[in-house]
Amino acid sequence: MMPPLGINYLCLFLVRLSMVLSTVLLFSRSPHLPHPTKTQSIADLNVPSASALLPVPAVDPCTGRYIYVYDLPKKFNEDIVRDCRNLSLWTNMCPFTTNAGLGPNLNNTEKDQDGVLQNTGWFFTDQWMLEIIFHNRMKQYGCLTSDYSLASAIFIPYYPGLDVTRYLWDPEIARRDKLGMDLIEWLRQRPEWAARGGRDHFLVSGRSTWNLQRGLDQSYAWGSKFLVIPEVQNMTVLTVERRPCGDNEFSIPYPTYFHPSDKSQVATWQEKVRSSERPWLFSFAGGRRPDQPEMVRNHLIDQCVQSSRCKMHECQTGGVGCNSTSNLMKLFMQSQFCLQPPGDTRARRSIFDSMVAGCVPVFFHNESAYVQYRWHLPRDFENFSVYIWEDEVKTGRVRPEDVLLRYSDEKVREMREAVIKMIPTLIYKDPRYTSEKFIDAFDVAVNGVLQRVSRDFSQPIPLPSPSFVCLPLRFPSTLSLSSLDSRLRSFFSHSPSDKQRSRNAQISRDPFFRTRSTINPIIYKRLIQSWTTLLGCKFEALGDYCRPALVMSLITMMCFNGVCTGNNDSKLFEYMLSLPCAGSSIK
Numbered sequence: 001m002m003p004p005l006g007i008n009y010l011c012l013f014l015v016r017l018s019m020v021l022s023t024v025l026l027f028s029r030s031p032h033l034p035h036p037t038k039t040q041s042i043a044d045l046n047v048p049s050a051s052a053l054l055p056v057p058a059v060d061p062c063t064g065r066y067i068y069v070y071d072l073p074k075k076f077n078e079d080i081v082r083d084c085r086n087l088s089l090w091t092n093m094c095p096f097t098t099n100a101g102l103g104p105n106l107n108n109t110e111k112d113q114d115g116v117l118q119n120t121g122w123f124f125t126d127q128w129m130l131e132i133i134f135h136n137r138m139k140q141y142g143c144l145t146s147d148y149s150l151a152s153a154i155f156i157p158y159y160p161g162l163d164v165t166r167y168l169w170d171p172e173i174a175r176r177d178k179l180g181m182d183l184i185e186w187l188r189q190r191p192e193w194a195a196r197g198g199r200d201h202f203l204v205s206g207r208s209t210w211n212l213q214r215g216l217d218q219s220y221a222w223g224s225k226f227l228v229i230p231e232v233q234n235m236t237v238l239t240v241e242r243r244p245c246g247d248n249e250f251s252i253p254y255p256t257y258f259h260p261s262d263k264s265q266v267a268t269w270q271e272k273v274r275s276s277e278r279p280w281l282f283s284f285a286g287g288r289r290p291d292q293p294e295m296v297r298n299h300l301i302d303q304c305v306q307s308s309r310c311k312m313h314e315c316q317t318g319g320v321g322c323n324s325t326s327n328l329m330k331l332f333m334q335s336q337f338c339l340q341p342p343g344d345t346r347a348r349r350s351i352f353d354s355m356v357a358g359c360v361p362v363f364f365h366n367e368s369a370y371v372q373y374r375w376h377l378p379r380d381f382e383n384f385s386v387y388i389w390e391d392e393v394k395t396g397r398v399r400p401e402d403v404l405l406r407y408s409d410e411k412v413r414e415m416r417e418a419v420i421k422m423i424p425t426l427i428y429k430d431p432r433y434t435s436e437k438f439i440d441a442f443d444v445a446v447n448g449v450l451q452r453v454s455r456d457f458s459q460p461i462p463l464p465s466p467s468f469v470c471l472p473l474r475f476p477s478t479l480s481l482s483s484l485d486s487r488l489r490s491f492f493s494h495s496p497s498d499k500q501r502s503r504n505a506q507i508s509r510d511p512f513f514r515t516r517s518t519i520n521p522i523i524y525k526r527l528i529q530s531w532t533t534l535l536g537c538k539f540e541a542l543g544d545y546c547r548p549a550l551v552m553s554l555i556t557m558m559c560f561n562g563v564c565t566g567n568n569d570s571k572l573f574e575y576m577l578s579l580p581c582a583g584s585s586i587k
């Protein structure tokens with residue numbers, strides 16, 4: 001599903017500025033979440049080679065794989081789902097919480113006249129429901145234990161993404177933080193926590209962790225501060241999109257629409273996409289960002305509509321058909337390559353949807369996938385995808401079509417086959433069924449967690465290469481706070497107009513904006529320049545991902561409610577120190 005972001009965005013400001021918040025919401029009906037019984041079976045080995053190759057029946061196959069799941073008070077999960085009307089001010093999210101988080105059965109809700117989708121296994125799944133899906137999937141895990149001393153890892157079935165989703169527009173930051181703080185309070189009392197200081201604990205965020213990393217306790221700063229809590233930093237956080245600097249964050253795939261309940265459904269689907277006719281060399285499903293002309297997707301859309309080899313599926317706000325799953329999947333199944341440029345964030349759910357359709361992804365930023373989904377994507381990126389650095393497209397040095405035309409049919413077939421082979425581990429199987437095991441994205445994620453928590457945490461954990469870290473950022477010791485402030489003051493006094501300033505302030509409150517690379521290229525460049533001058537090349541070391549976040553945070557800080565004011569030096573500095581990417585390395 002493509003949520004109508006544009007509408008949300010507009011509403012956000014109207015709503016937020018007039019402070020008409022959740023008071024108008026109606027109380028919702030309670031969706032029924034199925035609760036599969038806990039299975040005691042130990043037959044569900046996640047690593048097939050262990051049982052397939054080793055004839056050692058005496059060994060408990062769950063050794064080293066036991067997981068203990070906290071029985072949390074309902075307010076941390078079930079109540080959030082029960083009060084699903086609070087999940088969005090604009091859309092009733094309740095249908096998406098049904099079927100164990102998979103959402104409505106597609107065969108019932110959508111006419112699939114072309115027979116694109118199979119009759120079973122397809123759902124109208126919302127991209128942010130992974131917490132519910134994962135929790136339910138965990139209930140089917142084959143090596144659960146009720147004795148935490150036996151467990152290698154401890155799962156916390158708290159829904160941090162859905163929790164904060166209820167309060168993202170709420171100026172009261174205490175509300176955004178409350179449940180996360182309650183959780184920590186609750187954990188602190190527990191012997192399970194005391195045993196290893198939470199080092200063996202893990203949880204899932206179904207939203208990008210940018211929503212959980214608020215550094216400053218000000219209502220205009222975005223999101224909750226869940227990830228900043230020291231206890232949480234001891235845990236492993238699985239998320240659909242990590243911050244490259246979040247050392248304890250690990251990306252796992254966004255949920256797609258395909259949730260088969262047995263192996264044969266996957267095999268049938270793989271065969272279907274393998275034999276699908278692909279008349280289009282490449283395609284793109286998504287919308288323009290008219291207010292951000294520099295974004296590479298705008299260039300790609302221009303090129304796509306002009307090319308007879310490209311199929312464009314325009315998904316603008318209110319665009320007809322962009323929410324139709326069968327239309328989307330049909331497009332991906334008819335394309336050899338699928339363009340996956342950054343959008344509101346660097347990664348996209350569409351990456352996984354298109355790969356499930358056997359379409360070879362084309363990435364324009366290495367943070368869209370390669371440095372994100374390390375457990376789920378093979379290291380040999382060029383074997384299953386194409387990489388074109390976005391700057392090459394923006395400057396016109398490279399035309400994606402030319403690049404794609406250079407791949408021989410044979411090579412494309414090889415890459416597609418690699419993608420098709422990956423399908424089972426990119427999807428989450430229907431968590432309500434135990435039969436017919438196959439290794440899915442959940443199993444891969446659990447393996448990753450088990451490997452990580454078995455490490456010796458007294459040692460710093462080396463990031464696997466290609467490593468993306470925020471290199472040390474050092475403030476020159478001579479940098480005075482007042483010079484910092486006056487630089488920023490002078491920057492803003494040079495802003496083109498009051499109107500522009502107020503626009504900046506608006507945009508900077510857009511949830512998704514914080515990870516975009518531009519507001520307005522000129523403004524952005526000047527901010528970068530001023531910071532680069534201030535901090536020397538060290539600023540560059542912040543990395544592509546953190547740099548915009550830092551700059552945007554500063555803008556948020558400086559321009560609130562459309563009025564750019566000067567700033568209090570020490571607050572600004574305190575804020576910078578508190579930024580998760582910079583904060584950890586500023587000494």
Ligand SMILES: *[C@@H]1O[C@H](CO)[C@@H](O)[C@H](O)[C@H]1NC(C)=O
Nearest residue numbers: 022023025026027083086166
């Ligand atoms: C959900 O919304 C209802 C109705 O507006 C409100 O009474 C309730 O307190 C909200 N729940 C939470 C957890 O915010």
Ligand SMILES: *[C@@H]1O[C@H](CO)[C@@H](O)[C@H](O)[C@H]1NC(C)=O
Nearest residue numbers: 105106107108119120121122
């Ligand atoms: C939809 O799929 C479910 C199983 O996933 C099946 O029980 C049901 O009969 C199907 N409905 C239609 C209209 O095909």
Ligand SMILES: *[C@@H]1O[C@H](CO)[C@@H](O)[C@H](O)[C@H]1NC(C)=O
Nearest residue numbers: 196197198199230231234457
């Ligand atoms: C983090 O874990 C270590 C043990 O590895 C423990 O000493 C420390 O107290 C934990 N931190 C918090 C905030 O609980």
Ligand SMILES: *[C@@H]1O[C@H](CO)[C@@H](O)[C@H](O)[C@H]1NC(C)=O
Nearest residue numbers: 109110124320321323324325
């Ligand atoms: C897609 O959007 C259209 C127009 O908003 C709506 O009528 C239709 O029901 C939506 N389709 C699905 C599957 O939700």
Ligand SMILES: *[C@@H]1O[C@H](CO)[C@@H](O)[C@H](O)[C@H]1NC(C)=O
Nearest residue numbers: 378379380382383384414418
């Ligand atoms: C990637 O492709 C190369 C060349 O075709 C091949 O040698 C290599 O084994 C492939 N890697 C994987 C993981 O399949």
Ligand SMILES: *[C@@H]1O[C@H](CO)[C@@H](O)[C@H](O)[C@H]1NC(C)=O
Nearest residue numbers: 365366367371389466467468
């Ligand atoms: C990401 O891509 C850019 C440009 O190609 C490159 O400079 C950078 O080193 C890459 N980062 C990683 C982690 O591969």
Ligand SMILES: *[C@@H]1O[C@H](CO)[C@@H](O)[C@H](O)[C@H]1NC(C)=O
Nearest residue numbers: 567568569570571572573574
């Ligand atoms: C700036 O902030 C500091 C610490 O919050 C405070 O002590 C100081 O009085 C503030 N200065 C002004 C001018 O507001």
